[in-house]
Amino acid sequence: MRRRLALLAVATTSLVLVAFLVPLAMLVSTVAAERATAEATAQAQSLAALVALGDRGSLDTTLRQVNGANGTPITVFLPDRTSLGVPAPWDRAVELAARGRSITVETPTGREILVAVQGGAGGTSVIRTFVSTGQLRQGVGRAWLVLGLIGLALLTVGIVVADRLARSLIQPVGQVAGVSRRLARGDLDARVDPAGPPEIRDVGTALNHLATRIRELLTREREAVADLSHQLRTPVTALRLEAETLRDKDEAARVGEAVDTLERMVTQVIREARRFRGGVARCDATAVITDRVTFWSALAEDQDRPVRLRIPGTPLPVGVSAQDLAACADLLLENVFANTPDGTPFTVELAPGPDGGALLTITDEGPGFSYPVPVDRGTSGRSSTGLGLDIARRTAEGSGGRMRAGPSPSGGAEITLEFGPAAS
Template structure:
């Protein structure tokens, strides 16, 4: 925008200067020619006065004086073929002036000023003062140079003024764009200092109101989610009381672990809902989290005669996801295996470190595969589930700088690859 405004100012200033300077340059050239012609006419008339006296000696002295003072060739054509002064051809202009008419004639070499002197005994005397083309243009070059410099100076001033004007317009617009980018990045405290023209100030004020409204709506949504999640504590408490009344200790322990897991997830949902911004950079040890969650699900896998193959790195692998988030993500993926494959279907969980940082988690089973052609799409499900599990895992991966891929294997079964970015 700034460049376009500057170009517009240059184009406008150039047109104005051309419309002003070109006629002025032509006028300067015409004035120089008229000035030289007027000087030649003055000297020719002074010589014509001497010619009217009829004294040849006086006429010759006047011609010599006029030619030396004016720097112009002056010739006096006498009746017949005689002349006094600078030799010159007797052209058509001289013939016309010899009939008693004073004229000014343009020639390829310059301009002739011809003054007719009548009343002599022998006929009409013609005084010729010649102005060369260089004399007609004398001083024009310097005048044009000055005009050109003035035009360039005016153009530079116009560009400077246009640049300042464009800057006063573009700077507030850039501030609005910067604030919009910060809002898009999640910084809901970003605000615009309204500046510039009234229209741009109005845009900045509207953006501030929009940011405040977004913050208010998000706060309401967080509180609503937190309230709904808090209501889940009542049925969880009831389940815990039921576990305490169970007589089979092994069964009670296993159900109690499940209730503890549900309670942890409810607490995590409440914390996440009430947290407007992340408390520092999220990170955790993926090896420990994945190993812990697979161990939790191994009890159910043993009851369903499922073979679990777990491959973990020898050391910790740090990823850019919090421990509860990664645990919930792994639970969702393993729950899909148990929910959408028959009992006895083996599955594999493999965690490896990525060369560029982060980790790569692969969960594959030997079941029927995905029924939906795009299983990662939100709400896509070939069974009775909501179809949100893989989408939640995808958003978790992308939030860390990674990605999620899911596909049906050619040999049968399903494979989910969760790539997590570094902390």
């Protein structure tokens, strides 16, 4: 856009300059020629009185002085066809002037001026002077150069003004585009500082209102989820009371543990729904994955599951919140425990991503996927909701990454989450 505005300014300014400078240049050329012609004519007419007196000696002396001091040659043709001054041929133009008519004749090399002098004793005499092309154009080149420099200066000023104008338009538009990209990445705190023309300021103000409205809607939605989840506490409490009335202590303990797990999940849903702030998400993947594998290692030890952990010793910042990354790890590890028999080994590997971020790969040596990999939301080949992998996929894609799922080299299942780098 900036280049187009500059080109538009160049084209417009050029047309204006051509419309004014070309006629002005022609006028300068015409004025210079007329000035030189007028000077030569005045000089020739100043000799008319002397020519009319017919004193040949005085006339010859005067012509010698005038021709020696002036760059314009002067010739006087007498009625007897003789001439004084600078030699010149008696041509048709002189013949016409000798009939009593003063004329100006254009020639390839200049302009010939003929002044008829009547009243002499022998008839009509003719004073001839000649103005060369160089004299006709004297000063024109310098005037054209000045006009050209003025035109170039005006064109430069036009380009500079157009560039400043384009910058004043582009900077607010660029700011609006940048804030839009930040909003698309989930940074709902991004706002535009309205600037520029009124129309662009209106766009920036509207974008700020849109961001505020999105934040309000998301907050309202999450609060509704939290309220709904909170309402689940009543039936959970009822289940706990029912579990405590069981006569079989072992069964009561087992049911109570399941109720405790359900209550923790409800609490986690409430906490997750209300922790939303709309800022830029980031965390250290190394610390989060280490913490979650340590948590699940206790259950793996109870089920005699060998755990292989490969994690770098340096931080790996990713564009995901710590809670979301922990939830992804918990979902994938829970799938391993739920879909493979006790004693099945699994591997958790965290590595730097090719373009920053991190690669989280969880591999097990279980039966693998005996059905098409459930990548669509709500699709499952087992007795589950089918939301686990979809949640993990959307979390990875939200950071600019992706998810890959398929068989492992040993025939089990392998799921890789690629998380984008944290925003600077």
